[in-house]
Amino acid sequence: MSAFTQETVQRRCLYTGEGLQQARRGLGQLPAGASALPSAKSSAQQWLEARVLLGLLEYRNVHTRYPLGITAVHPEPTCITLCVESEERAAEILFSMLPTYAPDSEVWGVPGLRITRRFQTGLELRVLGQPARLRLTGLPSTVWRSAENRALEKWLAGVQMCWRASARAWSGAEREHQAMWDDEDDHFVRVQRRGAWLGSDLLRRLGLLHTVANTFVVDGYEGTAYDVTRLILRSSHVPNQGPGPRHIVSALLDPVFGLPLRLKRFRGDTDESYASDQDFVLGDPAKTAVLELRTTRERPPSRLPTDLWQSILRRLPSEGFETTLTPSTLAGACGLEAEK
Secondary structure (H helix, E strand, O other): OOOOOHHHHHHHHHHHOOOHHHHHHHHHOOOOOOOOOOOOOOHHHHHHHHHHHHHHHOOOOOOOOOHHHEEEEEEEOOEEEEEEOOHHHHHHHHHHHOOEEOOOOOEEOOOOEEEEEEEOOEEEEEEOOOOOEEEEEOOOHHHHHHHHHHHHHOOOOOOEEHHHHOOOOOOHHHHHHHHHHOOOOOHHHHHHHHOHHHHHHHHOOOOHHHHOOOEEEEEEEEEOOOOOEEEEEEEEEOOOOOOOOHHHHHHHOOOOOOOOOEEEEEEEOOOOOOOOEEEEEEEOOOOOEEEEEEEEEOOOOOOOOHHHHHHHHHOOOOOOOOOOOOHHHHHHHHHHHHHO
């Protein structure tokens, strides 16, 4: 067991969205000398988490109380737990992650992923034959059952539910898909696996989207690049209320809880009171991954229900990440980095 200060517990809560008690429990379970916010222990766990993040990001213009519909994450070396805010979001996550197959098409979802355990407030999913686990929690077991049914209803007739038809082994379609699209001798596959740490470690810090900034919706996608994993996040922020997106960047650059990233490029007005769009590009020194944050300050769409918008405004943080990195400092750092 490791001993951590109250300051460390509070800082972890900023990154994960956990409550103080849950963060203390998580820290207390870590071995001596472990990081307060551990990375995935295995490459299989890392790869699964990177896929999970992409699955969350791919829903365009989905407005939820918390960004991506995730209220908190609970990272462990061999597993990650996502706390889901609603049945609708739970159904969307299951729909996008559990593998299915239609004849003359590709496998949709994560090949080999199965629901292996149901408990009072959630589900545990594993990739069969691999040390990779995902827990989804935050809702009663009856709601998770309903979410499963809603996910099933989204598929058309003729689609094979690999996760149900072959519950204890990979289906033939999944094995063929894996052999074709996940060949470790392929250059693109090697690049993506080498940079999978970025998606995994971002997922483990997902709380930052709502604990240090006025974010109200996020989506994104994996960009095209030959020699580096490129991840693009697009976020919308409430104008004139709460801390802006630079606080997310500052937290990601923190030497203790952040990621091994450097600010490469900045575009936009350094004064957030005037800025509408701000773009931040970050990369790691080893040049394995690039993160691009495309942020904009805008009002909500007219179709957004008033009660949902008010719930978003109520949960906005009043303070951002404690740092001396002002917008001007960030812009200056970009200029210096570009010259190196």
